[in-house]
Amino acid sequence: MRIVIAGAGEVGSHLAKLLSFENQDIVLVDKDASKLANIDANYNLMTMTGRPTSMQSLRDAGAENCDLFIAVTPYEATNIISCSIAKRLGAEKTVARIDNYEFMNKENRSYFESIGVDSLIYPEYLAAQEIITALKRPWVRHWFELHDGEIILVGVKMRENATLIGMQLRDLAAMQPSFHISAIKRRHQTIIPRGDDYIKDNDILYFTTTRDHVDDLLEICGKINYDVRNVLIMGGSRIAIRTVALAGDDFEFKIIDDDIDVCRSLAEQCPDSEVIHGDARDIEVLREEGIGDVDAFIALTDSSETNILACLMAKEFGVVKTIAEVENLQFISEAEGLNIGTTINKKLLASSTIFQLLLDADSSTSKCHALLNAEVAEIEVRPHSKITRGAVKDLSLSRDMTIAGLIRNGKGMLVTGNTVIEPGDHVVVFCLSGALHKVEKLFN
Amino acid sequence: MFKLRSQINFLMLTRVIGLLLMIEAAFMLIPFVTCLYYGEADYKAFGITMAATVAIGALMAFAIRPSRTDMGKREGFLLTALTWVVFTLFGMVPFMIGETRLSVSDAFFETMSGFTTTGATIMTSIDHLSHGILLWRCLMQWIGGMGIILFTLAVIPMLNHSGGMQMFNAEVTGITHDKLRPRISQTAKVLWIVYVALTVMLGVLLWLGPMDFFDGVCHAFSTMSTGGFSTRDASVGAWDSVYVKVVVTLFMFLGGVNFALLFKAATGHVGELWKSEVFRTYLIVIGAVLVLFIVAIVANNQAHSWENVTIDPLFQIVSTITSTGLTVGNFEKWGSFVVALMFMLMFFGASAGSTSGGAKIDRMLFLLKNVRNEIRRTVHPNTILSVRVNGKVLSSDLVNKVIAFLCLYVMLIAVGGIVLSATGIPIVDAFFSSFSCIGNTGLGAGVTGYGGSYDIISDFGKWILSFLMLIGRLELFTVIILFTRGFWRK
Numbered sequence: 001m002r003i004v005i006a007g008a009g010e011v012g013s014h015l016a017k018l019l020s021f022e023n024q025d026i027v028l029v030d031k032d033a034s035k036l037a038n039i040d041a042n043y044n045l046m047t048m049t050g051r052p053t054s055m056q057s058l059r060d061a062g063a064e065n066c067d068l069f070i071a072v073t074p075y076e077a078t079n080i081i082s083c084s085i086a087k088r089l090g091a092e093k094t095v096a097r098i099d100n101y102e103f104m105n106k107e108n109r110s111y112f113e114s115i116g117v118d119s120l121i122y123p124e125y126l127a128a129q130e131i132i133t134a135l136k137r138p139w140v141r142h143w144f145e146l147h148d149g150e151i152i153l154v155g156v157k158m159r160e161n162a163t164l165i166g167m168q169l170r171d172l173a174a175m176q177p178s179f180h181i182s183a184i185k186r187r188h189q190t191i192i193p194r195g196d197d198y199i200k201d202n203d204i205l206y207f208t209t210t211r212d213h214v215d216d217l218l219e220i221c222g223k224i225n226y227d228v229r230n231v232l233i234m235g236g237s238r239i240a241i242r243t244v245a246l247a248g249d250d251f252e253f254k255i256i257d258d259d260i261d262v263c264r265s266l267a268e269q270c271p272d273s274e275v276i277h278g279d280a281r282d283i284e285v286l287r288e289e290g291i292g293d294v295d296a297f298i299a300l301t302d303s304s305e306t307n308i309l310a311c312l313m314a315k316e317f318g319v320v321k322t323i324a325e326v327e328n329l330q331f332i333s334e335a336e337g338l339n340i341g342t343t344i345n346k347k348l349l350a351s352s353t354i355f356q357l358l359l360d361a362d363s364s365t366s367k368c369h370a371l372l373n374a375e376v377a378e379i380e381v382r383p384h385s386k387i388t389r390g391a392v393k394d395l396s397l398s399r400d401m402t403i404a405g406l407i408r409n410g411k412g413m414l415v416t417g418n419t420v421i422e423p424g425d426h427v428v429v430f431c432l433s434g435a436l437h438k439v440e441k442l443f444n
Numbered sequence: 445m446f447k448l449r450s451q452i453n454f455l456m457l458t459r460v461i462g463l464l465l466m467i468e469a470a471f472m473l474i475p476f477v478t479c480l481y482y483g484e485a486d487y488k489a490f491g492i493t494m495a496a497t498v499a500i501g502a503l504m505a506f507a508i509r510p511s512r513t514d515m516g517k518r519e520g521f522l523l524t525a526l527t528w529v530v531f532t533l534f535g536m537v538p539f540m541i542g543e544t545r546l547s548v549s550d551a552f553f554e555t556m557s558g559f560t561t562t563g564a565t566i567m568t569s570i571d572h573l574s575h576g577i578l579l580w581r582c583l584m585q586w587i588g589g590m591g592i593i594l595f596t597l598a599v600i601p602m603l604n605h606s607g608g609m610q611m612f613n614a615e616v617t618g619i620t621h622d623k624l625r626p627r628i629s630q631t632a633k634v635l636w637i638v639y640v641a642l643t644v645m646l647g648v649l650l651w652l653g654p655m656d657f658f659d660g661v662c663h664a665f666s667t668m669s670t671g672g673f674s675t676r677d678a679s680v681g682a683w684d685s686v687y688v689k690v691v692v693t694l695f696m697f698l699g700g701v702n703f704a705l706l707f708k709a710a711t712g713h714v715g716e717l718w719k720s721e722v723f724r725t726y727l728i729v730i731g732a733v734l735v736l737f738i739v740a741i742v743a744n745n746q747a748h749s750w751e752n753v754t755i756d757p758l759f760q761i762v763s764t765i766t767s768t769g770l771t772v773g774n775f776e777k778w779g780s781f782v783v784a785l786m787f788m789l790m791f792f793g794a795s796a797g798s799t800s801g802g803a804k805i806d807r808m809l810f811l812l813k814n815v816r817n818e819i820r821r822t823v824h825p826n827t828i829l830s831v832r833v834n835g836k837v838l839s840s841d842l843v844n845k846v847i848a849f850l851c852l853y854v855m856l857i858a859v860g861g862i863v864l865s866a867t868g869i870p871i872v873d874a875f876f877s878s879f880s881c882i883g884n885t886g887l888g889a890g891v892t893g894y895g896g897s898y899d900i901i902s903d904f905g906k907w908i909l910s911f912l913m914l915i916g917r918l919e920l921f922t923v924i925i926l927f928t929r930g931f932w933r934k
Contacts, residue, residue, distance in 0.1 A: 002626070025626035034839070042517075044609050046626040 001025065001358065002066040004091070006052035006082050007073030008035040010327065011097065011123070014347040015070060015354055020045040021434045022358075027061045030073075052082040055089070064090040068357060072097040072121070072350065080117055087116025095119045095357060097350065101242070121353045123346040128242035130349070131323055134342040135231065135251060135296055138321040139223040141204055141342060144369045146378045149211050150412030151405040151428050153182070153369075153376055157336070158203045161222035170195035178213035180414050182206045182404040182430040183374060188333045190373040190432060192402045204336065208404035208428060210412040228295040228321060232256065234280035234310055235301035236266040239325065239344070243298070244270045251296075254289060256280040280310060286317065296321040300344075304328045311340045332372050348372065355436060374432050376404070379443050383423040387442045393417030398438050401431035452932075455510035457523050462504025464527055464596055468534055469497040474583060475538070478658075479576035486574040489542030497534045518931060520610020524593055525923050528914055531592055532556045535584055542577060549903040556910040558584030559592070560917035561799060563672030563769040563886030564877075566899040566906070571677050575658060581673045582665035588917070589669020589699075589799035590639045591615045598632035614922040618796025619806060619846060622704040635703050638710065639799075643668040646695045653687045667692050670699040670800045672769035672886050680770050686755060692770065693759045700726065700766035700794025721834050722795050722806050726765075729792065729805065733761050733785055737778070744779045764789040767801035769886035787876070790883045801884025801916055803853050809833060810846045852920050857882055860912050867905045877901070881909040882916035 001024045005016050008030035016028045016039065026045035029052055030036055036047040050057025052073055063069055069091040071079035076098045083094035096117050102108065103120055112120065133143045142155030158165055164172070169181060173195065184191045185204040191197065199205065207217055218225060229252060233240045236257035244253050253273035257263050263277045278285040280299075291297070297314035299307035304326045311322035326335050326343045335343050348370045355375055356368035368377045381387060387395065392403055392415055403415045407426040421427060429439050472494045479487035515523070536555035539546040546554065550566045557564045558581050570578065587595065593615040597608055608628050613621060624631045647664035651657055659675050666673040676682035680692055698706065701723060708716040717723050737757035747753050756772045763770045764786050775782065793802015810831055817829040830837040860878030865871050877898070880887045901909065915923045925931050 020627075025630070027626050040623070041613060042609060044628050046623045 001068065002062060003027070003068045003070065004029065004058070004061050004063050004066045004086065006030070006058075006069070006071045006086075007079070007097075008032070008039065008047070009072065009074055011347050011350045012070075012072040013039055014329075015072065015351060016045055017043055018351055018433070019354070019358075023437050024358075027066075029057060029061045053078055053085065055085055058082070058086055058089060067092045068354075069094040070354060071095065076100060076103075080112075080115070083118075084116040087118075093118050093357065095121055095354065097121045097123070099124070099238070101125065101245070119353070119357060121350050123349045124238045124242050125246075126349040126352070127239045127325070127344045127346060128246045130342070130344055131239070131243045131298060132247055132250075134323055135228045135247075135321070137225070138228055138296065138341065139218065139221075139225055141336070142206070142371065144376060146376075146405075146428055147407045147410075147412065147426055150407045150410065151378075152209055152211060152214055153404065153428070153430075154207045154209065154214065154217060155185070155204050155371075156207065156217065156221045156223065157339075158199065158201060158205060159222060160201060163220050163222065164199045164205070165201055167199050168195070169193050169197050169199070172199075178216050178414075179207040179209040180404055182208050182376075182402050185336075185372070187337070188373075190371070192400060192430065192432065202337070206404075206430065208414065208430075210405075210414070226295075226320070230254070230294045231296045231298060232280075232289065232291065232294045232314075232319075234297070234299045234307075235325075236262045236275070237300045237302070237325075240298075240300050241266070241269050244273050254294075256285065256289065281306065281313075283313070286313070291317045291319065294319050296323065298323040300325045304331050308335050308338065308340060311335075312338060315339065329372065358436065359440060374430060375436055377429050377431070377436070377439065378407075379427055379429060379439070381421055381423050381425045381427055381443060385423070385443045387421050387427065388423055391418050391420050395442075397442075398435060400435040401429055401439055404428040404430045452522060453510065453512060453515055453519050455508050456513055456515055457519060457526065458504050459508045459510055460515075460523060461527060461530055462501045462506070462508070463600060464592065465497050465501030465530065465534060466505065467596060467599070468531055468587075469494050469501060471583060471587060472497065472538075472580070475576040475580040478579050479574060482575045484574040484576055486538065486542045486576045489538040490576055490580070492541060493534065493537040496537070500534075515610065517610050521614050521922050521925055521931075524611050524614035525914070525918060525926055527592055528559060528588075528918065531587075532559055532910075535559065535580075538577065538580060543574060544577060547903070549906045550899070553898065553906040553910050554581070555584065556913050557881075557886060558671070558673065559588035560884050560913040561585045561589050561669045561671035561767070561801065561886075562881055562884045562913045562917075563666065564881060564898050564909070564913075565673070565886075566897060566901075568897055568899055569677050570675070578675045579658070579662055579665075582662040582671070582675075585669040585671025585673055586643065586665035589671060590636060590703075594632045595636060597629050598636045601629060615918065616797065617804060617919050618702075619804075619810070619842060619849075622702070622797060624704055624707060634707055638703050638707050639668065641710075642695065642698060642706075646691065649691045650688065653691065654683045654685045655688065663692065664695075667695050667768065667770075668699050668799065670696060670766045670768040670794075670798075670884075672763070672767075674770065680759075681772055686751060689755050689759050689772070693755065693762050696762045696766045696768045696770075697730075699768070700762070700798050700800040702795040702797035703799075704797055705795070719834065722809060725809050726795055726805050729789075730758075730761055730765060733765075733789065734758055736785060737761060737782060740779050740781045740785075744777060746777050760786075761789065764885060764887065765792060765800075765802070766794045766798075767883055767885040769880070771887065783876075786887070787879060790879050790885045790887070793883055803850060803883070806833075807846045807850060810838065810843055811850060814843050814847070849920060852924070853882070856912065856915060856920070860908060863908050864901070864905050867902045869901065869905065877905075877909060878912060881912040884913060884916050 003024050004027045005012050006029045008028050016026050020026045020043050028047045029050055031051045033049040040047040048061050063086040069086040071082040073079055079096035083096045087094050094117055098120050137143055140154050141157055144153040183206040184193050231251045231253050233255045236255050255266055256276045256278055258279045260277055263275050267275045297319045299310040301307055307324040311324045314322050321341045323342045324340050326332050326345055332343050351370040352368050359377055405414050405428045431439050472490055476490035532555045536551035539551040553566055593611045612628050624634045643664050646668055647660050650663055651660035662675045705720055738753050741747050741753055759772055760775050792808055793804045794800035796804040796806040813831045831843050857878050861875035864874035
């Protein structure tokens with residue numbers, strides 16, 4: 001697939017690297033040559049210096065016959081114009097990163113389609129959604145619903161009190177549990193487990209299960225569910241504003257920011273929440289605002305380090321659920337190791353949307369979710385695709401993917417070695433980074 | 445099991461080299477078949493070498509299962525440098541066990557000279573060599589011309605993932621590397637297609653002329669790669685044909701142009717050629733030196749016919765600047781001024797991204813522009829001046845890199861020359877050989893009137909020169925970095 005990416009910022013370069021790893025043909029365009037130099041020398045992709053809104057540079061970059069055009073510069077107007085031009089030049093599909101909630105409204109979609117923008121990425125909105133999910137279920141690390149919640153993927157961190165620790169997966173499977181362990185994240189590594197793998201302390205397990213059996217997980221993982229009510233947010237970023245808007249009346253928010261101007265505009269935009277001017281790194285300020293009574297602490301400043309450290313501090317005060325925005329990918333594993341409940345990363349959220357589009361070329365109902373070293377995708381099975389040719393255990397699937405579950409006739413079910421996948425099923429696939437193109441092949 | 449200090453992925457390196465050896469063996473099939481066709485005894489030498497290469501290559505490639513397949517920058521450099529040495533070690537075997545019976549030093553020199561497209565030879569006479577050996581010499585140049593790694597990138601998809609990018613950077617000449625296509629394997633394919641197309645064209649043109657099929661193919665290989673091995677003692681002069689000289693000159697010239705640029709020109713963007721400042725400089729240098737050559741020829745009373753003042757000097761200039769190293773018969777008589785000019789041409793070399801050697805015109809252009817800026821700055825210290833090539837401003841990092849490269853280049857030539865003179869070679873010849881080998885030109889030591897070919901140099905000198913050729917072909921840093929402590933440290 002030929003993909004042109006305009007904008008070599010954090011999201012753009014991340015996508016470029018990731019997609020080049022997925023064996024796609026990538027051209028990365030930016031007007032700043034210095035941003036491109038390093039990527040050009042070290043990654044298997046082509047870069048080009050040029051303005052994303054210039055017809056000539058887009059033509060030079062090959063937007064005329066590309067399958068996907070992604071505009072992820074920091075400015076939404078540039079992105080939209082860039083997509084519009086690319087579409088007119090002949091790009092198959094275009095995606096623009098936006099920064100405006102209004103644009104996401106369903107009634108505005110046709111307008112964007114008419115000017116040549118097929119899809120929109122709004123990482124802040126996705127982040128807000130993720131935060132709300134995390135607040136509603138404080139015991140999980142990741143919660144991903146597929147097909148209206150028929151199949152649910154849950155990431156849970158194992159502690160000493162989990163009954164699963166020390167078990168071998170083969171033995172576990174013999175007990176015919178109501179869940180499927182799709183992946184194990186251990187330190188910086190994500191493993192697709194086999195029968196002879198053991199579950200260890202501090203692993204993050206990714207369970208696939210159906211809606212009715214989610215509560216079974218609580219017990220075996222040694223977790224208790226509790227309700228979150230009071231939430232303290234540090235940093236009045238756009239994600240914070242979106243989160244507050246999206247949450248409605250479910251939670252009580254307090255937002256702390258050290259910039260008085262930001263605070264003023266926050267007070268205007270989030271009338272139902274309390275806005276405090278002060279430095280959330282200051283213990284006095286936190287005590288004053290009653291950190292001890294808070295159920296969840298969310299750190300959303302621009303600095304990943306500050307966010308992680310602030311969450312650790314909140315933990316010290318007894319806050320049970322902490323959420324940190326961690327933009328540095330390497331820090332995510334570290335943050336998870338430090339028991340920070342949930343990490344939010346705009347790059348991963350943006351890649352989820354893009355991967356969905358990559359798969360979308362084949363089926364219209366796919367859904368994708370990018371984790372640190374892996375992706376989860378829901379794909380509709382087409383007639384005659386490779387995956388339908390026999391029972392799962394006979395398909396000799398690649399070792400870096402697993403079929404986690406499937407939805408047949410609108411009902412979610414788990415997959416065992418003997419399951420035969422039929423056309424029309426929606427299959428949930430868990431695969432390691434760089435293997436998505438293999439998955440795509442299976443379903444074609 | 446000993447514990448390695450560094451974390452270089454040696455298992456993966458071995459595996460890739462194994463695969464590459466099998467490719468080399470496949471190339472050896474060509475001289476092997478040639479020997480069988482002509483009924484020459486050397487088929488045994490090629491057969492044995494091929495079998496050994498395949499066996500060892502397969503052993504390395506399939507018996508080893510690396511636990512991790514990732515390759516980083518260091519592996520890229522090491523693999524590229526090692527590949528060239530290993531290719532030479534296997535490629536030299538036919539010379540040793542064949543009818544030529546060369547010693548290890550001689551065979552290594554000859555083979556390294558082949559792969560690096562230097563074209564320096566230790567053979568005093570090649571007329572009696574078997575067709576297989578003659579073809580193998582030219583074929584080696586052809587493989588090395590575009591690059592062993594580049595060929596592999598084009599045909600083995602495996603390297604697309606791990607380390608391919610680093611190897612591409614380590615092998616392809618030039619300061620920055622133009623990519624023509626998003627993926628490195630596609631770029632490699634495009635470059636090889638241009639290369640193969642040009643070679644075929646040249647082969648056919650030569651065959652249409654006075655050469656027979658075999659000579660045409662051999663000369664196409666060695667000319668397109670700007671290597672300069674021939675099939676006759678008298679080199680291209682043996683045909684004594686203006687047609688051959690003109691055709692060879694033209695293709696040597698093309699071999700000195702950036703292949704990415706050639707591709708663009710061939711796909712309908714001829715204007716790109718003229719837009720390229722490097723290409724214009726290349727033409728200007730050739731033109732200017734041609735005038736000087738003609739003056740020198742006339743002054744030395746060597747202008748006996750119109751050919752002597754037109755195609756002969758042009759042939760010699762293009763052959764030298766593109767580092768081909770073919771010679772026309774009588775150019776020793778043109779005087780020492782010409783030899784001095786040739787020093788300069790060898791130093792310059794042609795465009796980066798071509799098959800030629802030398803320091804590359806691109807770098808000279810950078811350097812001269814930078815020098816001009818510095819001179820202006822002595823009078824106007826506050827002016828902001830930038831080095832601009834093709835309308836683009838180059839970062840000072842890049843200019844620094846170029847200056848560092850050229851300093852190192854000159855230093856290596858000097859060290860090479862000094863070491864050679866220690867082996868008893870007259871000073872001018874020592875420096876000329878050092879120049880000629882690091883620039884991959886391979887003009888014979890005979891140019892300066894000392895001996896007929898490189899056979900006169902001591903074994904020690906041959907190893908030094910072989911090493912210089914390798915350094916020159918991989919543009920210094922790839923090889924030199926391996927001799928720094930920091931490279932091997934964890």
